[in-house]
Amino acid sequence: MKELKLMKGNEAIAEAAIRAGADAYFGYPITPQSEILEYLMMEKPHERTGMVVLQAESEVAAINMVYGGAACGKKVLTSSSSPGISLKQEGISYIAGAELPCVIVNVVRGGPGLGTIQPSQSDYFQSVKGGGHGDYRLLVLAPASVQEMADHVGLGFDLAFKYRNPVLILSDGVIGQMMEKVELAEQTPRLSNEELAEKYPWATLGKRDGEPRHIITSLELESSKQEIHNLKLQAKYKRMNEEEVRYEAIQCDDAEYLMVAFGSSARIAQKVVSMAREKGIKVGLLRPITLYPFPSEIIHKLAGQVKGILSVEMNAGQMIEDVKLAVCGKVKVEHFGRYGGMIPTPTEVFNALEQKIIGG
Amino acid sequence: MAQTFDRPEIQTPENLVYSKTTCLTDNVMHYCPGCGHGTAHRLVAEVIEEMGIQSETIGVAPVGCSVLAYNYFNFDVQQAAHGRAPAVATAIKRLLPEKYVFTYQGDGDLAAIGTAETIHACNRGENIVIVFINNGIYGMTGGQMAPTTLPGMPTSTSPYGRDVETMGNPLKITEIVAMLPGTHFVTRQAVHTPAAVRKTKKSLRMAFENQKLNKGLSFVEILSNCNSGWKLSPVKANKWMVDNMFPFYELGDLKVNGEMINKD
Ligand SMILES: Cc1ncc(C[n+]2csc(CCOP(=O)(O)OP(=O)(O)O)c2C)c(N)n1
Ligand code: SF4
Numbered sequence: 001m002k003e004l005k006l007m008k009g010n011e012a013i014a015e016a017a018i019r020a021g022a023d024a025y026f027g028y029p030i031t032p033q034s035e036i037l038e039y040l041m042m043e044k045p046h047e048r049t050g051m052v053v054l055q056a057e058s059e060v061a062a063i064n065m066v067y068g069g070a071a072c073g074k075k076v077l078t079s080s081s082s083p084g085i086s087l088k089q090e091g092i093s094y095i096a097g098a099e100l101p102c103v104i105v106n107v108v109r110g111g112p113g114l115g116t117i118q119p120s121q122s123d124y125f126q127s128v129k130g131g132g133h134g135d136y137r138l139l140v141l142a143p144a145s146v147q148e149m150a151d152h153v154g155l156g157f158d159l160a161f162k163y164r165n166p167v168l169i170l171s172d173g174v175i176g177q178m179m180e181k182v183e184l185a186e187q188t189p190r191l192s193n194e195e196l197a198e199k200y201p202w203a204t205l206g207k208r209d210g211e212p213r214h215i216i217t218s219l220e221l222e223s224s225k226q227e228i229h230n231l232k233l234q235a236k237y238k239r240m241n242e243e244e245v246r247y248e249a250i251q252c253d254d255a256e257y258l259m260v261a262f263g264s265s266a267r268i269a270q271k272v273v274s275m276a277r278e279k280g281i282k283v284g285l286l287r288p289i290t291l292y293p294f295p296s297e298i299i300h301k302l303a304g305q306v307k308g309i310l311s312v313e314m315n316a317g318q319m320i321e322d323v324k325l326a327v328c329g330k331v332k333v334e335h336f337g338r339y340g341g342m343i344p345t346p347t348e349v350f351n352a353l354e355q356k357i358i359g360g
Numbered sequence: 361m362a363q364t365f366d367r368p369e370i371q372t373p374e375n376l377v378y379s380k381t382t383c384l385t386d387n388v389m390h391y392c393p394g395c396g397h398g399t400a401h402r403l404v405a406e407v408i409e410e411m412g413i414q415s416e417t418i419g420v421a422p423v424g425c426s427v428l429a430y431n432y433f434n435f436d437v438q439q440a441a442h443g444r445a446p447a448v449a450t451a452i453k454r455l456l457p458e459k460y461v462f463t464y465q466g467d468g469d470l471a472a473i474g475t476a477e478t479i480h481a482c483n484r485g486e487n488i489v490i491v492f493i494n495n496g497i498y499g500m501t502g503g504q505m506a507p508t509t510l511p512g513m514p515t516s517t518s519p520y521g522r523d524v525e526t527m528g529n530p531l532k533i534t535e536i537v538a539m540l541p542g543t544h545f546v547t548r549q550a551v552h553t554p555a556a557v558r559k560t561k562k563s564l565r566m567a568f569e570n571q572k573l574n575k576g577l578s579f580v581e582i583l584s585n586c587n588s589g590w591k592l593s594p595v596k597a598n599k600w601m602v603d604n605m606f607p608f609y610e611l612g613d614l615k616v617n618g619e620m621i622n623k624d
Contacts, residue, residue, distance in 0.1 A: 064444035068451035217439035
């Protein structure tokens with residue numbers, strides 16, 4: 001039976017993790033996402049499914065716990081907010097290098113530095129361009145509702161295991177804190193060690209008699225071999241680009257002007273679409289659901305149809321770089337954003353659209 | 361691959377007095393001749409073979425000279441980020457409580473960059489074994505000062521000797537973890553003589569037996585030479601260790617069965 005509940009975005013992540021059959025969560029408190037760990041501790045998932053929940057001594061420890069668990073083939077996740085995600089970057093790079101599956105949630109707050117606890121989208125670059133050291137990519141999902149917060153946990157684990165790659169859920173303080181109704185998935189059973197060993201022959205679940213041992217490492221000192229490993233990673237990222245692009249096109253069919261926005265900015269932009277259409281201006285919204293891989297193809301296509309594109313972001317202009325790459329000079333692209341934890345109103349966005357795109 | 365010794369006329373069963381443990385691979389170790397890492401690896405591997413837990417063991421290798429430990433241990437190994445092995449091992453043990461989990465770490469890894477992970481894994485009483493190789497220096501990166509470098513000891517980043525006024529004092533992390541309620545067995549051993557090797561092996565055995573009985577964390581420090589980093593021959597390095605390291609890092613058990621050993 002599917003269940004309908006009124007929940008905060010952060011709680012939805014936690015409940016969805018239990019229901020996805022996650023084996024462990026490791027995290028460290030930080031606003032605006034502490035409800036994830038709090039909810040899990042309150043729910044006693046150990047009694048419900050046997051899931052392990054541990055408050056680590058730091059985000060660094062937490063991401064390395066994720067590494068250890070993921071290397072055993074287990075479904076493991078962690079969550080944090082911007083400063084904590086910065087601390088995790090070395091670990092994320094190791095996880096990407098060792099090709100381990102996991103889900104990482106960033107409920108973004110404004111920066112730089114300690115910044116603010118208010119919502120922001122200023123970790124876009126860090127999320128989609130790598131973040132840590134080395135040539136690697138994360139699969140990045142951008143939920144725009146509490147429902148998607150829940151759905152992206154299950155989807156995230158599916159993608160993480162499909163590609164043996166870390167998946168980042170790039171949320172923000174608005175989606176994390178707001179309450180909406182959610183349809184919760186049914187409980188997925190956790191897998192036994194025997195099932196895991198069968199499914200994931202690379203996992204360190206103990207060396208089986210007559211079989212080689214399992215080694216999990218990101219080290220390859222010989223450059224020629226490290227290059228081969230890098231090429232293999234790049235081929236994987238290419239496959240993601242071919243198979244995993246997800247987006248929502250809202251009233252784009254007849255659009256003369258386009259907005260591109262993700263997460264909570266997309267919620268605001270959607271309101272702007274209705275405002276504009278009430279005035280007879282044909283505006284559409286392209287909402288990337290995957291930020292990596294980025295929906296470049298559809299944006300390129302729409303660039304041939306519209307007169308101008310506004311990239312709406314709660315930052316100083318980060319996703320606009322990927323929009324421009326997709327548009328490739330075909331049409332004018334402008335950015336509108338508020339920074340440092342400020343959330344734009346639909347009217348502000350509409351005015352920017354009029355000034356920068358429609359009138360300009 | 362190893363060049364194997366091939367003399368069938370003397371390689372007969374009745375002549376067999378010792379054979380390499382099945383828990384080590386045939387790969388040639390990259391360690392400098394005379395370095396303690398190789399002996400420490402062998403002892404860990406022998407204990408695992410003798411306990412019959414090869415298929416149930418997951419080791420965690422550090423960043424340091426023993427980063428490639430997974431080339432030598434013939435069981436499952438994860439290579440952890442610098443200093444984070446206790447966090448990695450925590451997760452493995454929590455998710456696979458029936459398996460045997462240990463970390464193998466140098467002093468820079470365990471007592472500098474990974475101090476927080478070390479102390480918190482010990483304090484939580486994770487049911488794992490930590491094998492701590494203390495050679496008073498950063499071997500892998502070319503002999504820089506470690507948290508354990510002795511006062512006055514020259515290294516490439518303390519070329520005039522460790523000046524405790526500006527560089528701080530050596531850290532006795534083993535004494536610190538012994539005070540934490542989560543540790544069950546804490547000892548400091550060495551591998552420079554056959555007698556010391558035997559004692560170290562006994563300690564390692566006790567540590568893994570503790571894990572079998574869910575006793576909490578066992579911490580085995582092994583004092584070891586880094587002859588390359590110390591710029592001494594292996595023999596001189598071991599003598600230097602006895603003369604200089606042992607007085608500061610006293611050998612013996614610090615905590616047994618959860619009880620502190622009173623040395624006075
Ligand atoms: C984050 C990070 N910082 C620094 C290094 C460089 N590094 C590699 S090994 C090492 C020190 C290792 O010394 P120790 O732990 O004492 O082990 P030993 O080599 O002496 O066995 C350092 C600083 C690294 N790999 N990663
Ligand atoms: S550098 Fe030092 S610790 Fe490393 S292998 Fe050589 S002697 Fe051993």
